Amino acid sequence: MYYLPELLRQKIGEVFNNLYSIEITDFSIEHPTHANFGNYSTNVAMIGAKLVKESPMEIAEKLAVKLKSLPITFDYNSAVYNVFSEVTVAGPGFVNFHFSLDWIKYVLSQTLGAKNCLNASSISTVYSNKVVMFEYTDPNPFKVFHIGHLMSNSIGEALSRLIEYQGAKVIRVNYQGDVGMHVAMSLWGLMKRMEEDKRSIADLRILSLAERMSYLGKAYALGATRFKEDADSSSEIKELNKYIYVVSQKRMVMDDQWTPKINFTSRIEDIDNKLMEKIDTLYKEGRSWSIEYFETLYKKLGTRFDSYFFESGVAEYGYQCVKDNIATGIFEESDGAIVFKGDKYGLHTRVFINSQDLPTYEAKDLGLAFIKYDKHPYDFSFVITANEINEYFKVVLKAMSLINPELSKKTTHLGHGMMKLTSGKMSSRTGKIIAGDELLNSVKEAVLGQIKIQNVVFGEHAQDITADKIAVASIKYSILQKNIGDDIVYDPEKSLELTGNTGPYILYTNARAASVLEKAGACRYSVDELFGMGFEVRDEEKAIVSLLGEFEEYALKAGSELSPHVLSGYLYSVCQKFNSYYSEVSISSEKDECIKSFRLHMTNCVTKVLSAGMYLLGIPIVDKM
Incomplete structure (x- = not known):
């Protein structure tokens, strides 16, 4: 898949140089906190205002016009499409980029086409081939x-x-x-x-x-x-x-x-x-x-x-x-x-x-x-x-x-x-020590108790394996959601909750998405077929697919910064958006087959990204809870 942060940085630098004959690299490209401001935003105009005699808003307006005339495109099935449908400006000088519906469909096709989203990134970093x-x-x-x-x-x-x-x-x-x-x-x-x-x-x-x-x-x-x-x-x-x-x-x-x-x-x-x-x-x-x-x-x-x-x-x-x-x-x-x-x-x-x-x-x-x-x-x-x-x-x-x-x-x-x-x-010198297996086993017993209360049906062996995985996820995720240097107070009860930023919550979301796919069966239309069809995509769906397309970006950042919590935070955001969407929108019972196919493909992509992300964190995934 195209790596947009790098493409955007190249395009923005090129356009600024064309306008002002100045090479500029010291600017940021970030995801806006509010959806109204698009999918990517840059402060290049505010940085550039220090170099040219224009206000940030004047520079931003010129950049937006030029970027619209020189769009970033992608190839798919022998056709060329624009990545962004809009390039807008917001005070005090931000330039914002909004994904096109074609790009949303492309993200689905690439995520579905990837075997597991875990092929080594093609983006060169300081660790590549080392x-x-x-x-x-x-x-x-x-x-x-x-x-x-x-x-x-x-x-x-x-x-x-x-x-x-x-x-x-x-x-x-x-x-x-x-x-x-x-x-x-x-x-x-x-x-x-x-x-x-x-x-x-x-x-x-x-x-x-x-x-x-x-x-x-x-x-x-x-x-x-x-x-x-x-x-x-x-x-x-x-x-x-x-x-x-x-x-x-x-x-x-x-x-x-x-x-x-x-x-x-x-x-x-x-x-x-x-x-x-x-x-x-x-x-x-x-x-x-x-x-x-x-x-x-x-x-x-x-x-x-x-x-x-x-x-x-x-x-x-x-x-x-x-x-x-x-x-x-x-x-x-x-x-x-x-x-x-x-x-x-x-x-x-x-x-x-x-x-x-x-x-x-x-x-x-x-x-x-x-x-x-x-x-x-x-x-x-x-x-x-x-x-x-x-x-x-x-x-x-x-x-x-x-x-x-x-x-x-x-x-x-x-x-x-x-x-x-x-x-x-803890202190192993006084004997007041919590052994690793003791903690894992106690959390596992709590999981087995929850399975019994919820009356989830497993085979005996499958139930034991699932309980082990949830216990490991509970502990590991509690560690990895924090900055490496931070102390952690582990609370077994809170760490097993199926709401909030916990490992079991991520697993539960994956299991929920897998259940939707199992009940719905095969999609009527493939993503390729959906490319040629006109149908309405909700803002929440655009937001989910856009976020799924950022998996590589967050995985690379988590590694380059030696900060696993960057990836765990991303996975939590995916789960929040999908669960909020799930509570409001019908997926498998949708009557329009185009929309239903799109939603099922999106749900499938959610499971792929969650599975890949948890793998990179060293946490086992489950398909049933």
């Missing part, structure tokens, strides 16, 4: 996959699809922390709990995956609390952390044919072989359970990753990278640790190798950047995390810029807001 990496979700084995991970996953998957729509090759990666103090806290708590509960590893193996993960989550909460509150426990956990690096390295040697770069065993003064063996067993089991558990959630959320990276695999690389750059002056020794003096650059000073000679999160993230690029050479890389570590990433990226400026330029950190419930911010 390799773009998105790192997102990043849950930690041995800890619960919480609602914060749901937020990162929802944003990362939506951005991945939006950038793919622009013709980029997108690489999805997931970085998971399988070594570090959180693992030490978890395994320390696990050993304590197993001792108190008189449970062996064999006893835990027979539990369901959900039960095993719940046990691990509580073990982490115990370890984190005792680490903070008890000095002896804290010392034990710090010592345990050294063992974890040894057993993780051993696993990499055995499973991944890893060649060690650091002798972690030398960090332990008196090795307790029995403890080492116990940690080895618990570490392998807990890591395996966690990864299996995460995969069940990725499948439910509709996410698939191209590569997985683990802290155990980047720790040694990051450690060596820091060591190699002490001599360059990028890193400095301080109180037995190695630090990056961020205060030189208006940032925090942070430790990259601690006093126990182990790499910190900072060193690992530094090493990760190089490893990701080695495996998947990219043009752009985005790392999506909560914005509470924005300052942390500024330090890591600054250090990276001094080591490898080009890689740093390719890398962007996107910090999203926090997801909260009515009880406030």
Whole structure:
């Protein structure tokens, strides 16, 4: 389909240059807020008034006359038609463009002709034909996959699809922390709990995956609390952390044919072989359970990753990278640790190798950047995390810029807001945490309850699948309707409402349109046949079809601005207009076959656009509710 914003910009610039012999590019093209002002509007006359000695209204009038004589046209079935039926002027100097009925019909034909509206856009953007990496979700084995991970996953998957729509090759990666103090806290708590509960590893193996993960989550909460509150426990956990690096390295040697770069065993003064063996067993089991558990959630959320990276695999690389750059002056020794003096650059000073000679999160993230690029050479890389570590990433990226400026330029950190419930911010350290699957399952149960009340008839398997999809839509849409940096208070009841700006409302509108099409059957006339017929099209219908024709524009904008809420807002507008129209106008029972065919084609286009838009947001669609 023709991309009107670009065509308009070219035509307006050309006409202004013809009139005044001045090239002008710094003007906007927008959709007016009121239908009386047309479908597109430009402020070029007001911008141009600063360059020529005429008022904005005088310039606008001249432009309108010239634009009418040099219309933007489109070809269809070997005939040429005008895109706009009118070009008008409004104070204080806007030039407004109104779609022709022929263009409305053309939009229907192109939307219906597209298989699913999801072919990569032909409009060139900064991401077109580039390799773009998105790192997102990043849950930690041995800890619960919480609602914060749901937020990162929802944003990362939506951005991945939006950038793919622009013709980029997108690489999805997931970085998971399988070594570090959180693992030490978890395994320390696990050993304590197993001792108190008189449970062996064999006893835990027979539990369901959900039960095993719940046990691990509580073990982490115990370890984190005792680490903070008890000095002896804290010392034990710090010592345990050294063992974890040894057993993780051993696993990499055995499973991944890893060649060690650091002798972690030398960090332990008196090795307790029995403890080492116990940690080895618990570490392998807990890591395996966690990864299996995460995969069940990725499948439910509709996410698939191209590569997985683990802290155990980047720790040694990051450690060596820091060591190699002490001599360059990028890193400095301080109180037995190695630090990056961020205060030189208006940032925090942070430790990259601690006093126990182990790499910190900072060193690992530094090493990760190089490893990701080695495996998947990219043009752009985005790392999506909560914005509470924005300052942390500024330090890591600054250090990276001094080591490898080009890689740093390719890398962007996107910090999203926090997801909260009515009880406030969650904390996995206290155990007051909402697990991702727990939230999904609770919302699903609420959906099943609504289905029962409304007496909607499904097959048993279909009902379960539909409830899963609505639950995912409820949560994901609540996240994606907001600016990425905004905090979100998730209200399960409001998020399931079938009115208002919710995921289920979008799904319900699609199901309503699909039901109309199913009941009506085949259209009497095709869109091609309608082109040669004269019949009345209501203003509401023109408004709906015009909005449907803007799908590509909003999808591109959402990707280019890294703002999924731009697309979700557009889909909500489509639903509002269609539902308002549906409540007032007969579609399938219309007597005039031309009008009925037009309305059914329009309804079909609504389902296509909603399905395509929700796909780009990473949200499943349903045809029955």
